[in-house]
Amino acid sequence: MSDMITAELVDLGLSADTKEAAARALAERMVALGRVTDLDGFLADVAAREAQMPTGLDGGIGIPHCRSEHVTEPTLAFGRSAEGIDFGAADGPADLIFLIAAPAGADDAHLTILSSLARQLMNDEFTAALRAVRDAGTAAALIRGEASPADVTASPADAAEPAAGDSEPAAGDSGPAGTEDSVAASAAASADAATGSTGTPPPSAETARPFRIVAVTSCPTGIAHTYMAAESLENAGREAGVEVLVETQGSAGFTRLDPAAIEAADGVIFAHDVPVRDKDRFAGKPTVDTGVKAAINRPGELIAEVRGKAARGEVTAAGPAGTPVERTGESGEGYGTKLRKWLMSGVSYMVPFVAAGGLLIALGFAIGGYDINKAPSVTDHFVWTQADSWAALLFQIGGVAFAFLVPVLAGYIAYGMADRPGLVPGFVGGSIALTINAGFLGGLAAGLISGAVVMAIQRVRIPAALRGIMPVVVIPLISSAIVGFLMFVVIGKPIASAQKGMTDWLNGLSGANAVLLGALLGLMMCFDLGGPVNKVAYTFATAGIAVSDPSDSAMKIMAAAMAAGMVPPLAMALATTVRGRLFNAAERENGKAAWVLGASFISEGAIPFAAADPLRVIPSSMVGGAVTGALSMTFEATLRAPHGGIFVVPLIGNPLLYLVAIAAGVCVTTALVIVLKGLRKPVPGAAASAPGQGPAASAAEAKQPVAA
DSSP: OTTTOOGGGEEEEEOOSSHHHHHHHHHHHHHHTTSBSOHHHHHHHHHHHHHHSOOEETTTEEOOEEEETTBSSOEEEEEEEEEEEOOSOTTOOEEEEEEEEEETTOOHHHHHHHHHHHHHTTOHHHHHHHHHOOSHHHHHHHHHTSSOGGGOOOOHHHHHSOOTTOOOOOTTOOOOOOOOOOHHHHHHHHHHHHTTOOSOOOOOSOSSOOOEEEEEEEOSSSSSHHHHHHHHHHHHHHHHTOEEEEEEOBTTBOOOOOHHHHHHOSEEEEEESSOOTTGGGGTTSOEEEEOHHHHHHOHHHHHHHHHHHHHHTOOOOSSOSSOHHHHTSOTTOOHHHHHHHHHHHHHHHHHHHHHHHHHHHHHHHHHHOTTGGGSOOTTTOOOTTOHHHHHHHHHHHHHHHHTTHHHHHHHHHHHHHHSGGGHHHHHHHHHHHHHTTOHHHHHHHHHHHHHHHHHHHHTSOOOGGGGGGIIIIIHHHHHHHHHHHIIIIISHHHHHHHHHHHHHHHHTOOHHHHHHHHHHHHHHHHHSSSSHHHHHHHHHHHHHHOSSSOOHHHHHHHHHHHHHHHHHHHHHHHHHHHOGGGSOHHHHHHHHHHHHHHHTTOGGGGHHHHHHSHHHHHHHHHHHHHHHHHHHHHTTOEESOSSOGGGGGGGEESHHHHHHHHHHHHHHHHHHHHHHHHTSOOOTTSSOOOTTOOOOGGGGGTSOOOOO
């Protein structure tokens, strides 16, 4: 820790009045020492982490932190504010600010030391010493562990005349009682926490044993809150006479709690802001599930709550504690939100098959011509020196990949609902949908039915002796039989008829109807830039070409969808080029990357701009997307590949007019964005980054931090 913080990284008179300005002031010290290579890029990562969850803690503490590719080595900067700075804590502003910077690939040893600092912040004597210290060197030594809180003793004169930048402890400062151990010494305790050890004495053999709790703490970055929550729970447990074992799922990795400890526990606390890994280990026990900051701010209440549940006999259901989708959701979500997530689970796993299969098929057509679909199987005829043989090989591989689309869609919708037991009936149902020509509609129905059937079976109480064979034999057997019966006999034919009707309708589109459909697809592709609405439009488009011989209408729809999806990032890139003063430095940097992302048909390249200024960027993008979609349909451009952007232009029908359609939409969106942004005052930091000026709000999502 000796090189992680030095006197040059301490500011005892921090004069910033906002958290952005505070982060910039401390980050500038890191830049001066060569610890950070790109100030604006690093601040964008800090702001993105802050946008996920405020980093203010009760007791007057702020811990902005992130892992960033712009950090050369783990670094800690400390600032003390006389006025206090709002970091989102419930009890008011923070006067002790720690900026923690970890490289994207920080090793476990450094992260363990950083976590030990987080634990020390729960020590009242440690924070009191930081408020009383008079010089930067002593403050750095205190944080490094080379000085103890007892060494920082203020004289009467000191008490009468506080140092500049010093402040009284916040009214809400009520952390658990601490010790005088240094940060360096507490690194060992932090390492123990990663393995589930808390330093609590092992349970005695006495009959009247204390109440036992196992807990899991985790936060998006896995550096600070994770370990502070663990320390807070452990201290509160000692005060309440409760044994607490904590599994810290942090950046330094984690070691699972001993199964025997979990088995012996009387209750469970989950304090997390990212999904708990292997959560099913804790099923069947009284459980409190909350955010990580609750464990820091009110650990005693959580312990009392779990003890109350245990007294009432409230336990979680045996079996998996939530599906993969539910584990990433928020508590209290409605059925509509869950349904959207289930469907997106299937679509997200299907898209790689669409991209790989579609591009291989398109390359087959490009090399061998449009009659390549009539070529014999390459297992019967393949000549190494003939281009047509290679074209047939690519086409047939792509066809095999495409054959997985509907089964994968159905299988992973069921997986999102019921976890791994849903895979078998989901894939079976999806394959049946292909067999009866029910297509994507059949796959959607099969996935939802499969998940529902498995969830129903899992709710049935069964003897303990049979539980071992349930996921391997019983659930796959019963669920596949039920899903197969429903798909073959009950709902398969009606869905197949609906699929055929939709296909016939698409094939019959022409004139104004086709143009309106293109505009609608453009609006949807640009509405949420890779979100659910965008995925619905994209899935609708790819469904039409997911056959060996797609119709012209289906290929026109695919062309319109891809063209519209390219508009937002390209427009943002153009806008930052022609009117850079309307954007801050981070946005201008993102604009450079948006050229490549837009050209590659990655709509998400515009997300940083939309997140920062949604009321101007999203409507402008939708208008440009609608123009491009309508023009693409008007020009009757066709596309056999489901992805690729400008790199598949040779596979596009009417490629020149297709590029004209894209250019028109880009110009429309660019013009609207420039006009709308020009009506407001220039954003801070657009022309130059003034000292103390934090990154604009748009930086919050300009770059996603590296999360554990």
